[in-house]
Structures are given as structure tokens and as C-alpha cells.
Amino acid sequence: MALLGTGALTLLDWAKRVDPNGRIPQIAELLSQTNEILADALFIEGNLPTGHRTTVRTGLPAVAWRLLNQGVTPSKSTTAQIDEQCGMLEAWSEVDVDLAMLNGNVGELRLSEAQAFLEAMNQEVASTLFYGNAGLAPEEFTGLSVRYSSLSAGNSQNVLDGAGSGSDNLSIWLIVWGANTVCKIFPKGSKAGLLHEDFGIETVETTAGVGGNRMRAYRERFQWKCGLALKDWRYAVRIANLDVSELQGGSPPDLVEFMIKAIHRIPNLGRGKAVFYMNRTAFQYLDIQRRADVISGGGLIYRDVDGKSIGHFRDIPVRICDALTNAEAAVV
Numbered sequence: 001m002a003l004l005g006t007g008a009l010t011l012l013d014w015a016k017r018v019d020p021n022g023r024i025p026q027i028a029e030l031l032s033q034t035n036e037i038l039a040d041a042l043f044i045e046g047n048l049p050t051g052h053r054t055t056v057r058t059g060l061p062a063v064a065w066r067l068l069n070q071g072v073t074p075s076k077s078t079t080a081q082i083d084e085q086c087g088m089l090e091a092w093s094e095v096d097v098d099l100a101m102l103n104g105n106v107g108e109l110r111l112s113e114a115q116a117f118l119e120a121m122n123q124e125v126a127s128t129l130f131y132g133n134a135g136l137a138p139e140e141f142t143g144l145s146v147r148y149s150s151l152s153a154g155n156s157q158n159v160l161d162g163a164g165s166g167s168d169n170l171s172i173w174l175i176v177w178g179a180n181t182v183c184k185i186f187p188k189g190s191k192a193g194l195l196h197e198d199f200g201i202e203t204v205e206t207t208a209g210v211g212g213n214r215m216r217a218y219r220e221r222f223q224w225k226c227g228l229a230l231k232d233w234r235y236a237v238r239i240a241n242l243d244v245s246e247l248q249g250g251s252p253p254d255l256v257e258f259m260i261k262a263i264h265r266i267p268n269l270g271r272g273k274a275v276f277y278m279n280r281t282a283f284q285y286l287d288i289q290r291r292a293d294v295i296s297g298g299g300l301i302y303r304d305v306d307g308k309s310i311g312h313f314r315d316i317p318v319r320i321c322d323a324l325t326n327a328e329a330a331v332v
Contacts, residue, residue, distance in 0.1 A: 035126035036319040037175075040275050042183045043192045044229075051085040051141075052185045052229050085134060086187050086227035087141040089124055091117055093220040097201055100218055110218060114196070117222050121194055125224060126323035129184075130173075132228075141227035144173065148238040149331055155233045158265050159331060162253045164243030169328045172239040172255070172282055174262040174316070178272025181235035185227045197221040235272065237262040240331040247285045255286045259313055274316045279324040283311075286318070 046052030059078035066072050093113055100106045132143035148159050162169070175182055186192045199219040206213045230236065239258045246252055259276065266274065278286065311318035 034320045034322050035122060037129065037275075037277055037321050037323070038122060038126055040175075040177060040273065040319065041129075042177045042179065042273070043226075044179055044183050044185055045190075045192070046084070046086065046185045046188050046227070046229075048083065049188050051083060051187060051227050054082045054084065054229055054231050055079050056082060056231065084185060084227055084229045085141055086185060086225050087128065087132070087134075087139055089121060089128075089224045089226075091121065091222045093117055093218075093222070094204060095218045097216040097218060106218075110220075114220065114222075117220075118194065121222055121224055123323065125226060126321065129228060130321075130323055131325075143228060144175075144230075144236060144238070145171070145328070147230055147233070148236065148240070151332060158234065158237045160237065160239045160258055160261055160265075161331070162240060162242040162258065164241035164246060164253075165330050166243070167327055167329050168244045169240065169330055170242050170244060170279060170282055170326050171324060171328060172242065172259065172262075172276065172278040173324075174237040174239075174259070174266065174274065174276050176235040176266055176269065176272040176274045178235070179231075181232050181272045183229050183231070185229045186225050190225050192226075193224070195221075195223045195225075197223075234265070234267050237265045238331075240328070242282065244281060244326045247281070252285060252289070255282065255289055256313075263314060263316070269316075276313060276316055276318045277321040277324065278318070279322060279326065280320055281326055282324075283318070283320055 044052075056079060057077060058080045061077045062073070062075035064072045093110075095110060095113065100109050128140055128143055130143045130145050132140040133146050134140050134142045135146070148155060150156055151159055151161055153159075177183060197220065199221070201216050202219050203214055204217045204219070206215055239255075239262055242253055242255075242258075262276075263269070
């Protein structure tokens with residue numbers, strides 16, 4: 001027996017979803033986002049029950065020219081191991097059986113609620129991919145922004161400074177997805193992607209009214225175990241400190257120039273799938289700046305992929321990612 005919490009679907013919630021004919025209407029998902037990064041990311045199974053251990057080369061062996069009858073000193077390379085952790089995102093849905101059976105639209109009502117859970121899970125994973133911080137929230141995995149958060153760290157050559165200040169900055173990312181570059185991970189022995197379990201009708205304990213009351217409810221569980229493995233930091237570039245107010249002003253940063261610089265930070269674009277990610281604000285101003293660039297043949301074009309118009313820059317897809325915010329603190 002389970003305890004039914006305040007997050008259960010109520011009669012008022014049900015009434016808001018029924019049209020005049022007693023059917024569950026198609027809901028306008030005003031809270032839905034576009035996070036195509038979830039479709040782009042390569043997923044691999046980790047080699048640990050809680051994540052993935054990566055071995056990286058940290059030093060090359062010494063080599064030397066030699067003369068006949070003269071030897072050289074033996075040498076060796078050096079390596080280091082990095083453990084990447086996965087997080088476990090979970091949610092439960094509980095709907096009173098009698099509520100679900102009103103007008104006989106059980107399947108429609110439950111599907112309507114499940115779609116909202118799926119969207120919430122997608123948004124949370126996409127946001128954590130960029131802004132997760134296991135140092136502050138151990139239940140999460142560490143995202144990209146924490147890993148590319150300094151203009152003076154060892155990977156600072158892949159953090160481009162847009163010269164913005166304050167807390168109204170945005171970032172544009174170039175990521176090369178690959179098994180040996182940047183990839184998403186799931187724990188060893190588990191499943192990739194979002195897990196959905198339908199427990200059907202169960203007896204639950206309610207918290208509303210008299211404590212300890214029982215009722216029958218449809219119960220579902222949603223779970224997603226995932227993390228991020230940065231196997232080679234050279235294959236992700238952050239264009240940081242792009243001040244939103246400056247983009248709206250008369251002297252905005254040249255987004256095309258920054259994207260060109262980002263491309264040249266990548267050692268080998270052929271090692272994986274390269275994609276640019278930006279939010280709608282950045283894409284809007286890139287589109288505005290693009291006009292002159294297209295006229296001059298700068299390289300930003302549109303291509304049809306499966307019947308859908310996709311923006312490209314120098315043959316690299318440009319994706320909209322609503323998880324990226326306009327309220328980033330300046331990277332220093």
C-alpha cells in the first residue's frame with residue numbers, strides 16, 4: 001500500500017481537461033520546450049554500476065634521435081582515470097480510479113497526464129546537461145557549464161569570451177558527439193533512455209482529509225538514469241559571456257565570428273557528430289546577423305533534412321535548445 005500525496009490529480013484538474021462533449025481534448029502544451037540536444041546526444045552504456053570510468057592519456061613518452069652503437073633512455077606514457085557519475089531522475093503519477101473513469105475516458109486521461117511527465121523529464125535532463133552540478137547537488141550529474149566555467153583553467157582555450165558582464169548572459173555551444181569525445185552515459189546493466197512502468201490499479205493511502213484513508217488509484221513511475229562523459233575536453237567549445245542587452249543594442253558581439261573561432265578550436269570535426277546549440281534569443285540575433293553574411297557568402301545556409309528546414313553553419317547543424325538560459329553569470 002502506498003501513500004497518496006498532494007501531487008495527485010484532483011477533480012478540479014480533471015474538470016479542466018474535459019471538453020463540452022466529455023472527451024479529453026488535445027492540450028495546448030504551453031510549457032513544452034524544444035531541446036533537440038536529447039536527440040543528438042550519443043548514449044553509451046557505462047562500465048560502472050553508477051556511471052563510467054574513462055582512461056585518458058596525460059603524457060606522451062619521450063623519444064630521441066640516436067647514433068649507431070648508442071642507445072636511448074626507456075620512457076613511457078602516462079594516463080589518468082576519471083569517474084563520471086550518473087543521476088537518477090524519477091517521478092510518480094497517481095490518479096484516483098473513480099476520477100479516471102468519469103465519462104469512461106481512462107486511457108485518454110492517463111495519456112494526457114503521462115505526456116506532461118515526459119515533457120518535464122526531458123526538460124530536466126536537458127537543463128542538467130548544461131547546468132547540473134554534482135558538487136552542489138550530489139543527486140545530479142555534472143553538466144557542461146561547470147566544466148567550462150573559467151577563462152584561466154586548463155581547458156580555457158575552449159571557452160571564448162563574449163565580453164559580457166552581469167547576470168544576463170547567454171552561451172552558444174559547439175559539441176562533437178562521439179564515443180571518444182563527448183557522450184551521454186547510463187549505468188552498467190541498466191537501460192538507456194526513459195523508463196516507464198505502469199502498475200495499474202493499486203491501493204494507496206491518502207493524506208487529504210482523515211489520515212490513513214485508503215483508495216484505489218492508477219499508479220505509474222517514470223525514471224531516467226543518465227550522466228555525461230567528457231572523454232576529450234577539446235571536443236566541446238563554449239562561447240560564453242554573450243550579453244543579451246548588448247545583442248539588443250547597437251554594437252552586438254559578432255556571433256558568426258565567434259562560431260568560426262569555435263570551429264577552429266576543435267582538433268578534428270570528423271571524430272564525431274558536430275552540432276551548434278543556442279537558445280531562441282541567440283538564434284534570433286544570429287538570424288539577423290546572418291542576412292549580411294548570406295549576401296556575402298559567409299556560409300550560413302538552410303538545408304532540408306527529412307522535410308524539415310535545419311539551419312547550418314559551415315555544414316554544421318544549428319539547433320535550438322530552450323534549456324539554455326539568458327541569465328548566466330559572467331564567466332571569469
